[in-house]
Amino acid sequence: xxxxxxxxxxxxxxxxxxxxxxxxxxxxxxxxxxxxxxxxxxxxxxxxxxxxxxxxxxxxxxxxxxxxxxxxxxxxxxxxxxxxxxxxxxxxxxxxxxxxxxxxxxxxxxxxxxxxxxxxxxxxxxxxxxxxxxxxxxxxxxxxxxxxxxxxxxxxxxxxxxxxxxxxxxxxxxxxxxxxxxxxxxxxxxxxxxxxxxxxxxxxxxxxxxxxxxxxxxxxxxxxxxxxxxxxxxxxxxxxxxxxxxxxxxxxxxxxxxxxxxxxxxxxxxxxxxxxxxxxxxxxxxxxxxxxxxxxxxxxxxxxxxxxxxxxxxxxxxxxxxxxxxxxxxxxxxxxxxxxxxxxxxxxxxxxxxxxxx
Amino acid sequence: xxxxxxxxxxxxxxxxxxxxxxxxxxxxxxxxxxxxxxxxxxxxxxxxxxxxxxxxxxxxxxxxxxxxxxxxxxxxxxxxxxxxxxxxxxxxxxxxxxxxxxxxxxxxxxxxxxxxxxxxxxxxxxxxxxxxxxxxxxxxxxxxxxxxxxxxxxxxxxxxxxxxxxxxxxxxxxxxxxxxxxxxxxxxxxxxxxxxxxxxxxxxxxxxxxxxxxxxxxxxxxxxxxxxxxxxxxxxxxxxxxxxxxxxxxxxxxxxxxxxxxxxxxxxxxxxxxxxxxxxxxxxxxxxxxxxxxxxxxxxxxxxxxxxxxxxxxxxxxxxxxxxxxxxxxxxxxxxxxxxxxxxxxxxxxxxxxxxxxxxxxxxxxxxxxxxxxxxxxxxxxxxxxxxxxxxxxxxxxxxxxxxxxxxxxxxxxxxxxxxxxxxxxxx
Numbered sequence: 001x002x003x004x005x006x007x008x009x010x011x012x013x014x015x016x017x018x019x020x021x022x023x024x025x026x027x028x029x030x031x032x033x034x035x036x037x038x039x040x041x042x043x044x045x046x047x048x049x050x051x052x053x054x055x056x057x058x059x060x061x062x063x064x065x066x067x068x069x070x071x072x073x074x075x076x077x078x079x080x081x082x083x084x085x086x087x088x089x090x091x092x093x094x095x096x097x098x099x100x101x102x103x104x105x106x107x108x109x110x111x112x113x114x115x116x117x118x119x120x121x122x123x124x125x126x127x128x129x130x131x132x133x134x135x136x137x138x139x140x141x142x143x144x145x146x147x148x149x150x151x152x153x154x155x156x157x158x159x160x161x162x163x164x165x166x167x168x169x170x171x172x173x174x175x176x177x178x179x180x181x182x183x184x185x186x187x188x189x190x191x192x193x194x195x196x197x198x199x200x201x202x203x204x205x206x207x208x209x210x211x212x213x214x215x216x217x218x219x220x221x222x223x224x225x226x227x228x229x230x231x232x233x234x235x236x237x238x239x240x241x242x243x244x245x246x247x248x249x250x251x252x253x254x255x256x257x258x259x260x261x262x263x264x265x266x267x268x269x270x271x272x273x274x275x276x277x278x279x280x281x282x283x284x285x286x287x288x289x290x291x292x293x294x295x296x297x298x299x300x301x302x303x304x305x306x307x308x309x310x311x312x313x314x315x316x317x318x319x320x321x322x323x324x325x326x327x328x329x330x331x332x333x334x335x336x337x338x339x340x341x342x343x344x345x346x347x348x349x350x351x352x353x354x355x356x357x358x
Numbered sequence: 359x360x361x362x363x364x365x366x367x368x369x370x371x372x373x374x375x376x377x378x379x380x381x382x383x384x385x386x387x388x389x390x391x392x393x394x395x396x397x398x399x400x401x402x403x404x405x406x407x408x409x410x411x412x413x414x415x416x417x418x419x420x421x422x423x424x425x426x427x428x429x430x431x432x433x434x435x436x437x438x439x440x441x442x443x444x445x446x447x448x449x450x451x452x453x454x455x456x457x458x459x460x461x462x463x464x465x466x467x468x469x470x471x472x473x474x475x476x477x478x479x480x481x482x483x484x485x486x487x488x489x490x491x492x493x494x495x496x497x498x499x500x501x502x503x504x505x506x507x508x509x510x511x512x513x514x515x516x517x518x519x520x521x522x523x524x525x526x527x528x529x530x531x532x533x534x535x536x537x538x539x540x541x542x543x544x545x546x547x548x549x550x551x552x553x554x555x556x557x558x559x560x561x562x563x564x565x566x567x568x569x570x571x572x573x574x575x576x577x578x579x580x581x582x583x584x585x586x587x588x589x590x591x592x593x594x595x596x597x598x599x600x601x602x603x604x605x606x607x608x609x610x611x612x613x614x615x616x617x618x619x620x621x622x623x624x625x626x627x628x629x630x631x632x633x634x635x636x637x638x639x640x641x642x643x644x645x646x647x648x649x650x651x652x653x654x655x656x657x658x659x660x661x662x663x664x665x666x667x668x669x670x671x672x673x674x675x676x677x678x679x680x681x682x683x684x685x686x687x688x689x690x691x692x693x694x695x696x697x698x699x700x701x702x703x704x705x706x707x708x709x710x711x712x713x714x715x716x717x718x719x720x721x722x723x724x725x726x727x728x729x730x731x732x733x734x735x736x737x738x739x740x741x742x743x744x745x746x747x748x749x750x751x752x753x754x755x756x757x758x759x760x761x762x763x764x765x766x767x768x769x770x771x772x773x774x775x776x777x778x779x780x781x782x783x784x785x786x
Contacts, residue, residue, distance in 0.1 A: 050440040055433065149528055149554075159537050159768055160479070160530035162459050166775060178463035256432060258459045260530050262557045263432060300437070303427075314427035315387030315396075322388075 003352040019201055036190060041183040049182035056296045057189040058250045063276040063288035064200050065243025071283035072204055073236035074216030075125050079137035081269035082144035083241050085261050086114040087248025089154050092163040096156060103168050103175045103253065107192065110249035111242040118241020125233045141270055148261040162260050165253045176253045185254050192250065196243060201285050203239065212236050279332050281341025290340040298324065378422035379415065379679060381406060382442040384435060384452045390558035391430040391583035393613045394664055396655055398453055401668025403654035404647050409676060411646040416679045417689040432456045439464065448696040449473050451671055455531035463776065465490050470693040471700055475671045476607055476630045480534055483730030484769035485701065489783040492700050494731030495722050496630045499764060501606045502535035503756035504628055504735040505578050506542045518547035523574040525565060525581065525589060528554040532580045541760050559585025566592040579605045586614035594621035601626060607735065610747065611663040615740045623742035628735045631670045631719045633747050635661035639714035663747055673713045678703050698785045701726060720753050726782035
């Protein structure tokens with residue numbers, strides 16, 4: 001009933017290849033976008049923005065980035081936290097060195113710097129694969145965190161080693177700093193999410209994306225049919241790092257405002273983003289969003305239900321969160337390795353037939 | 359949608375109690391720092407519960423505690439702050455230097471005071487720049503100076519040519535004392551070696567190997583959580599003399615030294631408050647809180663070092679609330695009034711007597727120029743056979759001559775960075 005293809009004729013290749021081939025999906029997408037961009041900014045409070053909307057958007061970008069690398073190109077990376085740190089520290093250096101620079105430029109440049117760093121750390125992927133590559137990216141994670149902790153230049157030699165985002169405005173509106181309005185924070189992140197998701201979607205279904213997928217499915221076969229593994233892997237690393245860098249930059253400038261590299265961008269962060277990709281669904285744009293939403297919302301929902309409504313002790317709820325996340329990862333790996341995205345796909349299949357299953 | 363309904367329901371449930379004195383407790387009972395977070399939070403909450411049970415609150419106004427678990431994580435800390443600030447929270451005590459750095463600009467913008475007792479950003483002492491941030495009775499730079507002053511006393515006033523190693527948690531927290539110790543090293547002629555331990559600090563073999571090789575005359579430690587017990591154990595393993603090993607006040611609680619057993623005997627640490635399980639206040643907490651089944655946590659931490667500290671933090675908060683009520687002549691105070699109360703706080707021997715904990719802390723008063731109190735600290739020694747810390751010295755004063763210029767420099771740098779024109783806040 002809800003999903004009907006009947007009468008939805010496609011008369012051109014363009015229509016046949018569109019992202020949402022079903023009219024209902026297409027409409028739902030535009031409605032969602034309008035709600036997110038026009039309606040939500042009027043409703044969002046400080047708590048909503050800081051507790052889940054902004055972190056969700058930022059993690060969605062990071063998950064998109066990791067999904068490009070791991071889900072589409074098949075290169076396992078445990079260096080996400082380190083690359084986010086590169087994005088954050090690039091923004092900090094850019095913001096403090098060039099005070100006139102606007103935040104959009106800062107964010108994009110941070111992404112570009114991270115892309116260069118990411119491509120450099122991607123070089124070993126040409127020789128090593130699988131677990132060994134994971135270990136190499138793990139080394140990147142620890143090296144980058146150590147570097148930002150060790151070299152004073154990165155944190156402008158401040159006594160504590162913390163970096164603080166100075167106040168910056170865009171069109172006269174504060175985007176960073178403590179006086180930022182919740183809706184400005186939210187819209188700024190939403191802008192990047194929409195643009196980057198669109199870029200990711202179009203990259204992954206074009207030539208570049210097909211090369212990535214060919215490398216993922218079988219690199220030798222890909223090479224034989226003419227895919228250049230050097231280019232494919234390095235572009236995957238660069239694009240993925242660009243996304244992760246942008247998310248790290250937003251994480252620092254818009255969301256937290258002050259970070260300490262070991263605490264904010266430690267190995268925990270790499271795992272968190274990896275879990276988002278696994279739970280959401282490897283090799284799926286929707287999965288990146290679903291995974292990020294799930295892992296950002298779960299602790300908040302558990303807290304609201306457990307502590308505020310049921311009055312349980314806070315530590316029990318915090319432990320319960322760990323148990324639930326751990327259990328879900330095992331559950332998804334065993335029962336649905338393709339994650340929430342696959343569940344969504346199955347639901348859609350069912351809905352297309354419903355209520356007449358035959 | 360469902361979440362929205364739940365949030366609304368949660369707010370509705372909380373709404374009728376708006377007239378209380380709201381004290382959020384950003385605690386951490388999970389994670390690698392829980393061992394320190396639990397007793398502190400228990401002490402903090404139990405004291406307020408006692409005030410509610412015994413006196414019906416402060417000035418007749420009941421206290422409402424809101425606990426929020428941060429796990430020592432800055433993201434959760436921010437979420438807790440946002441979740442509780444709308445409830446009329448009077449003062450935040452995040453017990454984490456990382457979260458403090460996060461909250462300093464937010465608290466300034468929202469006009470809610472932040473009390474970072476012996477942690478956080480040291481230069482918040484300068485109340486003209488940090489209007490809403492208080493770190494009395496002492497801060498990290500004071501601690502570094504107190505430790506050095508103690509060592510000076512031990513060495514007949516001269517540390518010339520001595521080697522001192524600083525083992526520190528590689529974070530904003532651990533890096534705080536470095537500048538001060540460097541300046542003090544120049545002044546007193548000792549050589550400082552900085553040895554970093556990365557979060558969470560479970561692996562310190564290489565650091566202690568370095569200490570074993572260098573044989574410094576003294577080791578000063580800035581540790582927290584699991585790092586402390588590992589360090590004490592490693593020090594015992596390399597037979598480093600415990601009477602030359604001084605932890606700061608976050609590295610001197612029972613759970614830090616008990617795992618090393620008898621080998622930890624004689625371990626020194628600083629403290630900003632005295633430890634005395636026989637204070638009359640404990641009898642009252644037992645009677646009104648523990649026996650009534652209202653104790654926070656499992657109630658097993660009563661009388662421990664960090665329980666004392668949490669309770670001391672609560673006492674200072676309660677005193678500031680009283681002061682604010684007195685200044686403004688109302689009992690239901692706002693965060694802005696609370697700020698005025700904190701800035702006018704005065705702690706005398708008589709005040710501490712009235713709390714039921716005589717001489718628990720130094721005598722000090724707060725002013726706009728000095729949000730940091732007296733900065734005094736004691737040195738305590740672990741007695742492994744009796745399983746308790748014993749005070750070794752009285753309150754030692756820090757070297758204001760060294761610290762004041764550092765505070766001035768760092769706070770002015772912050773003012774320039776954040777675009778603040780230094781000036782005392784007008785009382786509301």
